[in-house]
Amino acid sequence: MRSLRLLRSARLNAMTDAxxxxxxxIGLRTVIDLRQGFEIRAWPDALGTLDVARINTPPSLEAENDPGLTFFGLYLSWLDDSGTAFADAVRALAAPDALPALVHCTAGKDRTGLVVALVLDxxxxxxxxxxxxYMETDAMLRADKGDIVYEYTITADLIVGALAHVRSRWGxxxxYxxxxxxxAEDLAALREGLLAPE
Structure with a gap:
C-alpha cells in the first residue's frame, strides 16, 4: 500500500494547530465521518480552515437499543443493515482526487475499523x-485515550468474525x-489510488 493515503482516527474535536x-x-483532501448527528454536535471536528471535502455517512446505531445484543452482534448489525453507509464511504474514497483521506468515528475503532478492514480486504x-x-487502535487508545470514553475494548476475534460473516453471506x-x-470502476480507482505500483 502507498503510505499516508488512507488514515483513520477517533473524533477530531481536540486537534491542535500542529x-x-x-x-x-500530507495534502489531506477528504474526511469521512461515520458518526451520527448527535455525536457530531457533541464533538464537532476542529479541522479549522483545512481545505478538505467533508463526507458524513453514518451506520445506524438503532441496534444499540437491543438489550440482548452483544458487542459482536453490533458489528454484524452494521454489516447487515448499514451496508449502504459503508459503501458510500468506500465510494467517497474512490472518487477522483479524494486521496489522501481520513476516516473516523468517535473512538476510531469499531465503525472506522470495519470500513478500513473492508478496504484492506x-x-x-x-x-x-x-x-x-485493527488492533493498533486498541494499543493507541491504551497508550493515550485522551478524552475518548468508550465502553468496549476491541479484540482480534471481532474483526476476524466480521470478515468471516461477510464471506459467509456475500463471498x-x-x-459485499x-x-x-x-x-467495479470505484474499486479499480480505489486500488489505483491506494496500491503502490508494482
Missing part, C-alpha cells in the same frame, strides 16, 4: 495484517461492497 499543519503537509491485504492494523468483501452500491 495536527492541522501535519494534515495539510478488497486491496488483497493478508488477514493477519488487517488484524494487526468476498468486494462482493458491490451489492451495496459500489461499482
Amino acid at each position: 495536527d492541522r499543519e501535519w494534515l495539510a503537509s 478488497v486491496l488483497g491485504v493478508e488477514e493477519k495484517a488487517i488484524i494487526a492494523d 468476498t468483501a468486494e462482493a 461492497l458491490l451489492a451495496h452500491g459500489v461499482t
Whole structure:
C-alpha cells in the first residue's frame, strides 16, 4: 500500500494547530465521518480552515437499543443493515482526487475499523495484517485515550468474525461492497489510488 493515503482516527474535536499543519503537509483532501448527528454536535471536528471535502455517512446505531445484543452482534448489525453507509464511504474514497483521506468515528475503532478492514480486504491485504492494523487502535487508545470514553475494548476475534460473516453471506468483501452500491470502476480507482505500483 502507498503510505499516508488512507488514515483513520477517533473524533477530531481536540486537534491542535500542529495536527492541522501535519494534515495539510500530507495534502489531506477528504474526511469521512461515520458518526451520527448527535455525536457530531457533541464533538464537532476542529479541522479549522483545512481545505478538505467533508463526507458524513453514518451506520445506524438503532441496534444499540437491543438489550440482548452483544458487542459482536453490533458489528454484524452494521454489516447487515448499514451496508449502504459503508459503501458510500468506500465510494467517497474512490472518487477522483479524494486521496489522501481520513476516516473516523468517535473512538476510531469499531465503525472506522470495519470500513478500513473492508478496504484492506478488497486491496488483497493478508488477514493477519488487517488484524494487526485493527488492533493498533486498541494499543493507541491504551497508550493515550485522551478524552475518548468508550465502553468496549476491541479484540482480534471481532474483526476476524466480521470478515468471516461477510464471506459467509456475500463471498468476498468486494462482493459485499458491490451489492451495496459500489461499482467495479470505484474499486479499480480505489486500488489505483491506494496500491503502490508494482
